[in-house]
Amino acid sequence: MKEKKSAALVRWILVLIASVFVMFPLYWAVNTSLKQQSEILSKSVTYLPRIPVLSNFIDAWTNVGFDQYFFNSIKVSLLSVIFIVMLSIMVGYALSRYKFKGKNIFLGLLLAIQFIPAAVMLIPLFNIFNGIHLIGTHMSLIVVNVTFQFPFCCILMRGFVDNVPVALEEAARIDGCNRFQGVLKVVLPMLVPGIVTVAAFALIGCWNEFMFALMFLNDPAKYTIPIGLNMMQGEYGVHYGAIAAGAIISMSVPVVLFAYLQKYLVTGLSAGAVKG
Amino acid sequence: MQNADEIALHTLTTGRKRVAKTPYILIFPAIVLIAGIMIYPLGTVFYLAFQNYNPTMPFANGFCGLDNFKKIFTTNEFYEALLVSAKWVVAEVVLQLVLGMIVALLLNQKFRGRGFFRAIIFAPWAMSGVLTAVLFSLIFNQNFGVLNDILKKAGWISQNIAWLANTKVVLNSVIIAELWKGIPFFAISLLAAMQGFPQDIYEAARVDGCSRVKVFRHITLPLLKETIILTTLLRTIWEFNSVDLIYALTGGGPVGKTTTLSLLIANQALRTNNYGYGSAISVISFFLLAVVAVIYIGATGFGRESDLQ
Numbered sequence: 001m002k003e004k005k006s007a008a009l010v011r012w013i014l015v016l017i018a019s020v021f022v023m024f025p026l027y028w029a030v031n032t033s034l035k036q037q038s039e040i041l042s043k044s045v046t047y048l049p050r051i052p053v054l055s056n057f058i059d060a061w062t063n064v065g066f067d068q069y070f071f072n073s074i075k076v077s078l079l080s081v082i083f084i085v086m087l088s089i090m091v092g093y094a095l096s097r098y099k100f101k102g103k104n105i106f107l108g109l110l111l112a113i114q115f116i117p118a119a120v121m122l123i124p125l126f127n128i129f130n131g132i133h134l135i136g137t138h139m140s141l142i143v144v145n146v147t148f149q150f151p152f153c154c155i156l157m158r159g160f161v162d163n164v165p166v167a168l169e170e171a172a173r174i175d176g177c178n179r180f181q182g183v184l185k186v187v188l189p190m191l192v193p194g195i196v197t198v199a200a201f202a203l204i205g206c207w208n209e210f211m212f213a214l215m216f217l218n219d220p221a222k223y224t225i226p227i228g229l230n231m232m233q234g235e236y237g238v239h240y241g242a243i244a245a246g247a248i249i250s251m252s253v254p255v256v257l258f259a260y261l262q263k264y265l266v267t268g269l270s271a272g273a274v275k276g
Numbered sequence: 277m278q279n280a281d282e283i284a285l286h287t288l289t290t291g292r293k294r295v296a297k298t299p300y301i302l303i304f305p306a307i308v309l310i311a312g313i314m315i316y317p318l319g320t321v322f323y324l325a326f327q328n329y330n331p332t333m334p335f336a337n338g339f340c341g342l343d344n345f346k347k348i349f350t351t352n353e354f355y356e357a358l359l360v361s362a363k364w365v366v367a368e369v370v371l372q373l374v375l376g377m378i379v380a381l382l383l384n385q386k387f388r389g390r391g392f393f394r395a396i397i398f399a400p401w402a403m404s405g406v407l408t409a410v411l412f413s414l415i416f417n418q419n420f421g422v423l424n425d426i427l428k429k430a431g432w433i434s435q436n437i438a439w440l441a442n443t444k445v446v447l448n449s450v451i452i453a454e455l456w457k458g459i460p461f462f463a464i465s466l467l468a469a470m471q472g473f474p475q476d477i478y479e480a481a482r483v484d485g486c487s488r489v490k491v492f493r494h495i496t497l498p499l500l501k502e503t504i505i506l507t508t509l510l511r512t513i514w515e516f517n518s519v520d521l522i523y524a525l526t527g528g529g530p531v532g533k534t535t536t537l538s539l540l541i542a543n544q545a546l547r548t549n550n551y552g553y554g555s556a557i558s559v560i561s562f563f564l565l566a567v568v569a570v571i572y573i574g575a576t577g578f579g580r581e582s583d584l585q
Contacts, residue, residue, distance in 0.1 A: 014378065019393055116314060
């Protein structure tokens with residue numbers, strides 16, 4: 001009994017250390033975002049804002065342009081996710097329901113291209129998009145997002161399609177549906193949780209995309225949130241309060257999605273199926 | 277089960293065995309995308325590696341033979357970046373594995389508030405590299421950063437340290453920031469595997485009076501072997517490729533102390549516009565990655581069975 005108590009104590013200490021390590025940077029960003037610039041820059045560091053102000057959020061949103069960045073990020077991410085979900089349903093269904101020649105090669109390809117470094121693709125993709133006059137457009141980002149995110153989503157979606165019993169489709173057939181109608185009326189409704197999960201994964205990936213946006217976008221009016229955040233850091237006389245506020249604005253979407261996904265992360269996915 | 281279903285559905289829908297066109301139609305858009313946006317551009321990297329190509333100086337563009345590769349192997353830049361990459365990848369993967377393992381072991385136990393702490397500890401997984409960089413730049417700041425303040429109050433340092441500008445500590449600072457974001461991935465993968473373990477073995481070990489250390493050493497670790505190998509391989513490649521966080525936190529500086537090979541490539545694209553030179557480094561880093569993967573897979577005997585499916 002005594003040993004059990006000490007083990008529980010050690011566990012609690014370790015859990016608390018891990019939680020503090022994770023929470024501290026978030027707490028510090030919130031703390032900084034609520035301070036006035038003078039308080040941030042002062043020699044004596046304060047662990048709670050003396051007078052909490054919201055001016056940094058207003059500043060980041062209206063003056064720095066996070067209203068625009070946020071809208072751009074939403075637009076690019078949502079359009080990307082729509083294409084990713086469509087592709088992953090098609091591919092996931094094909095992988096789950098059919099045996100076909102070249103299936104293993106195709107699967108290997110889906111896995112292998114996740115290892116292609118974004119840094120290596122910056123130059124060749126810039127050239128290609130430049131050639132078709134897509135540089136500077138959100139379209140170029142959407143194409144890249146879809147290409148980089150969909151392989152993982154297809155593999156994920158395949159697992160969800162596997163869980164929809166084939167017998168249901170047969171029943172639909174017998175009732176006079178053709179295969180497409182069967183998928184539309186029977187499989188899709190049952191896939192909704194899977195689709196939401198895939199969409200959430202893809203949305204986090206698209207929302208966080210940075211390198212290609214940096215390479216392709218040149219007009220501040222088109223910047224997405226990661227670019228906006230990064231540009232603020234490089235400015236002379238950095239406005240730290242607004243940066244912290246921008247960071248909190250930018251994490252709002254992933255945090256909400258994560259709250260939904262976190263159960264799936266451990267229980268729903270097999271090892272190696274989670275993208276880092 | 278799946279197979280029987282499949283055959284049943286096939287005979288139901290087609291009536292006879294024939295080569296189905298449907299799967300090819302379904303994967304066609306994906307193939308087009310992979311070919312057009314991945315494979316073809318990748319091919320052009322190998323072509324560009326032998327070109328002098330800088331979009332801001334078009335008059336000097338053209339075939340240049342092995343010049344780019346000569347530049348790589350005769351200047352220090354490449355070797356320094358290779359060394360930084362090695363340190364970066366080894367430190368990240370080893371620390372993430374060890375700390376991720378501890379977190380997974382903790383969260384695999386039953387205790388009150390487990391779900392809550394799991395959500396908190398895994399949250400950085402969803403954050404972007406740029407966001408992580410911003411969070412840590414506020415902490416690491418030399419003049420008003422909270423890390424210096426805490427260390428001074430604890431009496432461990434007397435002078436402020438420039439965590440992101442001091443050439444001796446900067447790589448460690450960046451490594452810590454990436455750890456914050458990277459530990460959850462390992463913990464999630466390991467925890468997912470642990471929750472699938474048969475409980476009766478643990479029950480038997482407990483009845484036999486095995487210590488916790490023994491249980492971990494002789495039951496948990498062997499059961500986790502495949503997960504550890506796969507996760508470590510994935511992570512090695514991802515960390516080798518990762519650029520967002522370092523780019524946003526230090527840009528590779530000071531004096532190249534945090535410039536990994538991937539960041540060196542990215543900087544050719546984003547800053548110096550030496551596209552040919554950047555492509556040549558890409559080619560080399562590609563081969564490096566392939567060699568590492570092959571050695572690793574060979575050494576650990578992983579991949580003999582069809583693990584990937």
